Amino acid sequence: MKGKAYIAGAYEHPTRKAPDKSVAQLHAEVARGALEDAGLTKDDVDAYYCAGDAPGALGPLSMVEYLNLRCRHVDSTDVGGSSYLLHVGHAVEAIAAGRAKVALITLAGRPRSEGQATGTAPRAGDMRQPDLQFEYPYGPTVVNMYANCAMRHMHQFGTTAEQLAWIKVAASTHAQYNERAMLRDVVTVEEVVNSPMVSDPLHRLDCCVISDGGGALVVVAPEIMASLKRPKVKVIGVGEAVKGQMAGQVDLTYSGAAWSGPRAFEMAGVKPSDIKYASIYDSFTITVLMQIEDLGFCEKGEGGKFVADGNLISGQGRLPFNTDGGGLCNNHPANRGGITKVIEAVRQARGEAHPKVQVPDPSLVLAHGTGGSLGLRHGSATVILERE
Amino acid sequence: MASMSQDRTLPPPESNPETKAYWDAAAEGRLILRKCTGCGKVHFYPRALCPFCYGDTEWVDASGRGTIYSYSVMRRAPVPYAIGYVTLEEGVSMLTNFVDCDLDALKIGQDVRVVFKPTEGGPPLPMFTPARA
Ligand SMILES: [Zn+2]
Numbered sequence: 001m002k003g004k005a006y007i008a009g010a011y012e013h014p015t016r017k018a019p020d021k022s023v024a025q026l027h028a029e030v031a032r033g034a035l036e037d038a039g040l041t042k043d044d045v046d047a048y049y050c051a052g053d054a055p056g057a058l059g060p061l062s063m064v065e066y067l068n069l070r071c072r073h074v075d076s077t078d079v080g081g082s083s084y085l086l087h088v089g090h091a092v093e094a095i096a097a098g099r100a101k102v103a104l105i106t107l108a109g110r111p112r113s114e115g116q117a118t119g120t121a122p123r124a125g126d127m128r129q130p131d132l133q134f135e136y137p138y139g140p141t142v143v144n145m146y147a148n149c150a151m152r153h154m155h156q157f158g159t160t161a162e163q164l165a166w167i168k169v170a171a172s173t174h175a176q177y178n179e180r181a182m183l184r185d186v187v188t189v190e191e192v193v194n195s196p197m198v199s200d201p202l203h204r205l206d207c208c209v210i211s212d213g214g215g216a217l218v219v220v221a222p223e224i225m226a227s228l229k230r231p232k233v234k235v236i237g238v239g240e241a242v243k244g245q246m247a248g249q250v251d252l253t254y255s256g257a258a259w260s261g262p263r264a265f266e267m268a269g270v271k272p273s274d275i276k277y278a279s280i281y282d283s284f285t286i287t288v289l290m291q292i293e294d295l296g297f298c299e300k301g302e303g304g305k306f307v308a309d310g311n312l313i314s315g316q317g318r319l320p321f322n323t324d325g326g327g328l329c330n331n332h333p334a335n336r337g338g339i340t341k342v343i344e345a346v347r348q349a350r351g352e353a354h355p356k357v358q359v360p361d362p363s364l365v366l367a368h369g370t371g372g373s374l375g376l377r378h379g380s381a382t383v384i385l386e387r388e
Numbered sequence: 389m390a391s392m393s394q395d396r397t398l399p400p401p402e403s404n405p406e407t408k409a410y411w412d413a414a415a416e417g418r419l420i421l422r423k424c425t426g427c428g429k430v431h432f433y434p435r436a437l438c439p440f441c442y443g444d445t446e447w448v449d450a451s452g453r454g455t456i457y458s459y460s461v462m463r464r465a466p467v468p469y470a471i472g473y474v475t476l477e478e479g480v481s482m483l484t485n486f487v488d489c490d491l492d493a494l495k496i497g498q499d500v501r502v503v504f505k506p507t508e509g510g511p512p513l514p515m516f517t518p519a520r521a
Contacts, residue, residue: 092491124399134401136399137400138483140483141462147462148472151496152457155496199464245438248432248479250457250475253459
């Protein structure tokens, strides 16, 4: 499977607030953008992947019809914000197996226009979900369950609020160059730790933005890539995992990245220290810190020291991350940051990131996503890309 | 700065045939767990089949004592509350609220014991409060 597919098209919707558009329309606009980026048309598409943000009760059915595609392979696996990284892996499998040549992946949504209390309101859901009756009545929200991970990490490893704040400082340092970023002001550690407490120990500035928008990717077979003019960004490693409460053996100190990461690195035949740029899912600062440890960029428990003092800032630190400003500052469309993680990794690999944040040697880049709740149950997906 | 926890309106848990006994026991003020008749392991949340070996399981009484594994005080809510995991003496951790306490004085590792808090029209929820020394 290694190297059997390329990312030929990547497109991020420019909007951050879209009250005048439908969700299906946003999906179509990003599909058009990614196909144009690749130099392909809708009639080239023979595989389509989407997740729970795609409108329609039956997986991909409504969107395949809306986009008027003729597909021989579809996948609507929904693992929250990590879905689109997992879809890249599934597209690579389909292409390697000869079941597809041009796979389109879309994400879009408008939680900002729809006024969702995204991270602070408990969500009820389908009570047949077996875990829900033991959780929902206690008031778990997105933010307070990630906060549980942060609290445990601090207790067990001595991680500090200031160390977590450095993650936001790095993201904001990058976001100042992104004219579409929602938050472009560079913030300080003091500003983060003095921002209002949302759920201990996470402050408002430890949390990502809420935005409308979306993104799309086009994954293609080598013979298609050979016919295109874009820089060749090859998928050399993918890994996925699901982690939850392990039947009561709860361990909040690590994420599914500890399982998906090594799978991707093994397939790629590279080491964490080989990676020149990383897009790391950043729903909250703690999400970044735990994934950095779990992916092997530093030892478990050393994440706080690793992220401090600008080590994630492009041009300064050892691991430039989220150079578009990430979910913390730029964009978190549909409350799912997975596709923008891949898009910025592709920009870096192509040498098309903003000149102020472009890494000098983008030969090997990584994108990683966490979807669902780090403190309840979540999907993890890792993608490693090589610039050919 | 002390901030005492306040009771808040709680939605009722919705049981099913597999879990009804758990909530019936809660209504009697008892916390029960599911234990495997094959491998002997206790798990949470309760299931008919042991998640470790797919063997059959039976209900056992929990001591109701445990320690705080992690928590967070949710400030952005009409009534702030502490949500987190308690690790029970039986070795499993469960999501819960920490109640009848100073929210600012909670500590990971602290000893707690079970109490039951009423819900709106359903069985009460097992929650945990600091144990007296
Ligand atoms: Zn068993």
